[in-house]
Amino acid sequence: MTIILQQGINGVVLGSLYVLVALGLTLIYGVLVQINFAHADIVTLGAFSAYFFMHGVGGGYLASIGVSLIVGGALGWLMNTAIFAPLQGKGSELLPLIATIGVSVTMENAMLAWFGPIPYAFDSPYSNEVFRFGGTFITAQNALIVAVSAVTIGLLYAFMKFTFLGKALRAVAQDRETAGLMGINPNQLVMLTFVIASALAGMAGAMLGPVLVLTPFAGTSVIVKAFAIVIIGGFGNFEGAILAGLLVGLIESFTTQYLGPGMIDIVVFALLLMMLAIRPTGLIAEKREENV
Amino acid sequence: MSDAEPARLTPARLGLGPIGSRRLALLCAALTIAVLPLVFTDTYWRTNLIVCALNVMLAIGLDFVLGYAGQLNLGQSAFYGIGAYVSTLLITRLGVPFWPAFAGAVAFSCLAGVVLSLFAMRLRGHYLAIASLGFAVITYQILLNWISLTQGPLGIYAIPPPPPLTLPGLPAIDFHDLANLFYLVAGFALLSYLLVDQLIRSPIGETLTAIREDEVSAASLGMNCGAWKVFAFGVGAAVAGAAGGFYAGFVGTLVPDAFFITESFTILAMVVVGGMGTLIGPVCGAILLTLLPELLRGIGDLRLVVYGVAVTLVVLFIPGGIAEAARLALGRLGRSSRRGGAR
Numbered sequence: 001m002t003i004i005l006q007q008g009i010n011g012v013v014l015g016s017l018y019v020l021v022a023l024g025l026t027l028i029y030g031v032l033v034q035i036n037f038a039h040a041d042i043v044t045l046g047a048f049s050a051y052f053f054m055h056g057v058g059g060g061y062l063a064s065i066g067v068s069l070i071v072g073g074a075l076g077w078l079m080n081t082a083i084f085a086p087l088q089g090k091g092s093e094l095l096p097l098i099a100t101i102g103v104s105v106t107m108e109n110a111m112l113a114w115f116g117p118i119p120y121a122f123d124s125p126y127s128n129e130v131f132r133f134g135g136t137f138i139t140a141q142n143a144l145i146v147a148v149s150a151v152t153i154g155l156l157y158a159f160m161k162f163t164f165l166g167k168a169l170r171a172v173a174q175d176r177e178t179a180g181l182m183g184i185n186p187n188q189l190v191m192l193t194f195v196i197a198s199a200l201a202g203m204a205g206a207m208l209g210p211v212l213v214l215t216p217f218a219g220t221s222v223i224v225k226a227f228a229i230v231i232i233g234g235f236g237n238f239e240g241a242i243l244a245g246l247l248v249g250l251i252e253s254f255t256t257q258y259l260g261p262g263m264i265d266i267v268v269f270a271l272l273l274m275m276l277a278i279r280p281t282g283l284i285a286e287k288r289e290e291n292v
Numbered sequence: 293m294s295d296a297e298p299a300r301l302t303p304a305r306l307g308l309g310p311i312g313s314r315r316l317a318l319l320c321a322a323l324t325i326a327v328l329p330l331v332f333t334d335t336y337w338r339t340n341l342i343v344c345a346l347n348v349m350l351a352i353g354l355d356f357v358l359g360y361a362g363q364l365n366l367g368q369s370a371f372y373g374i375g376a377y378v379s380t381l382l383i384t385r386l387g388v389p390f391w392p393a394f395a396g397a398v399a400f401s402c403l404a405g406v407v408l409s410l411f412a413m414r415l416r417g418h419y420l421a422i423a424s425l426g427f428a429v430i431t432y433q434i435l436l437n438w439i440s441l442t443q444g445p446l447g448i449y450a451i452p453p454p455p456p457l458t459l460p461g462l463p464a465i466d467f468h469d470l471a472n473l474f475y476l477v478a479g480f481a482l483l484s485y486l487l488v489d490q491l492i493r494s495p496i497g498e499t500l501t502a503i504r505e506d507e508v509s510a511a512s513l514g515m516n517c518g519a520w521k522v523f524a525f526g527v528g529a530a531v532a533g534a535a536g537g538f539y540a541g542f543v544g545t546l547v548p549d550a551f552f553i554t555e556s557f558t559i560l561a562m563v564v565v566g567g568m569g570t571l572i573g574p575v576c577g578a579i580l581l582t583l584l585p586e587l588l589r590g591i592g593d594l595r596l597v598v599y600g601v602a603v604t605l606v607v608l609f610i611p612g613g614i615a616e617a618a619r620l621a622l623g624r625l626g627r628s629s630r631r632g633g634a635r
Contacts, residue, residue, distance in 0.1 A: 029418075033418075034418075035418050035421070035422070083604070083608070086608060087607070087608065090611070092611070093417050093418070094362075094364050094417065094421075095607050095611055096607075097364065097418065097421060098364075098560065098564055098603065098607050099603070099604050099607040099608060101557050101560060101561075101603065102561070102564075102599075102600045102601070102602070102603030102604035102605075102606075102607060103600065103604050104557075104600070105554070105557055105561070105596075105597075105599050105600030105603065106597050106599075106600025106601050106604060107600070108600075109594070109596040109597045109599075109600060110594070110597050112596075113594045113597070224425065224426075224429055224553075227422045227425065227426075228422075228426065230422075231419065231422055231423075235418070235419075260437075262433065262436065262437035263433075263437065265429050265430065265433045266430055266433045266434065266437070269426040269427075269429050269430045270430065272422075272423070272426045273411060273423060273426055273427070273430075276411055276414075276415060276419065276423050277411060277414070
């Protein structure tokens, strides 16, 4: 029982990180119907900028999360300006996807050249503090991850639901042309989405740096799961991504416990392929079916 | 891909149209293959030549699925790996001779392609891209974790090259010699080119292009889109499986890392840089992107950045790749020479 509870906690920690990454992907898909493969490298670069802010500049860990948030947002602005905006309206849905694969390969190998393949020891001051209750425990770092993720996701949800900009964003996601006719500038909102989505990715990087192994490939291992989450939750579906993210986190921790860590990707992607075969619209069905 | 008008990119416009010039092109290709190992005599360059030939096969296979049928398949690395592991395991575990094992590898990869395409029948665009990526991840993880079968990350060592080929009246052709191995692989690359070329010129090619351009219209004209997608995936995967069958005997060792998903991206880069939806383009793309990093060894780790930068720039500025760039350059040349003649 304790083991199940403990793995449940671990799963929620992992899941809340995945949700942060997957939400960005699903937000971008919502307004642009495009996938950003380079999202992974924004996560990695977020982790590295937090690392160098702490170990190079000597800043605090909480401040470094803020730094990676800003770095991520800036990268999102750059991605949209350089890749998605110029390719918009060229009529092909695959070209931007392929271009972001190109950007991802570029960034990954550039980071590999500059930072090297050897894992960095990213020490968070909260990693050694442990809260115990019953037979289970959670490190302060993991508690921080869950808390920051929950607050961020809550704020984002409130933003989408209750503010004018959030409503405009959802309007663009539903119908770009009509939203444009109502006086909303879709291009500005797409940019806003990119900045928010990438800021989330950068922040996720800063928080997973101390938990996972920090190498230039750190983001890639997270992003393949984020893709699975986005599909399991339903492309462009906010609530679906949260649910699926936590589900994949739990699957990962329980698979590690009972089947071995090598089985994680196999179980997650088998679930993905099953979902695609049975219910391609995702856990929470939506009316978006043009790609299925 | 609706902006890449298929009519503009037909091989006929590239000067390969009439039967006579096709035979000439084939002859030139065969001659080039024959001469190359004689020009490059050291092991290093001959090894690169074989890698080129393997990549050409992989690119042709992906181009058939992506460029003609319009399905973004990120699982090419998996078919490559399946081909390599199936042929090697048949040889080392069951003692099957090379050529039957090779045929088995091609058949098994083809089957894997068909299985993946059963998902592709219902999915398009982004969903298919992620599903095929998922397929590649699962295949890689199975190769890595099924240690009793594949020896996992330790790898399989000392895989022999294909056995000597004895043709009546000729001395045996030994494939320990890299030049002979190159002739073999390049011969198969040429064969796959001709096979896919024939398919594209047949009505099948037009059917696939129609599905790529507008699936609904194609279906309304009575085309069975699902079945043709299965066919395209099967052919693409079989070609990649054949490349895999040669890979194991050529490199001699087999580790799962050679078939990680980044390999799919590399193959995608070759097709995109060369020019999707043409056949000669991806061949050029494969050769260029194989040799370019070798020529850039001086800049160290950054040489792999070349792949990423090349793909990004090509998509942004010349979505038709090398093939389109060459067509534009030739067109300009033709126009200026005509103008010169008029004067």
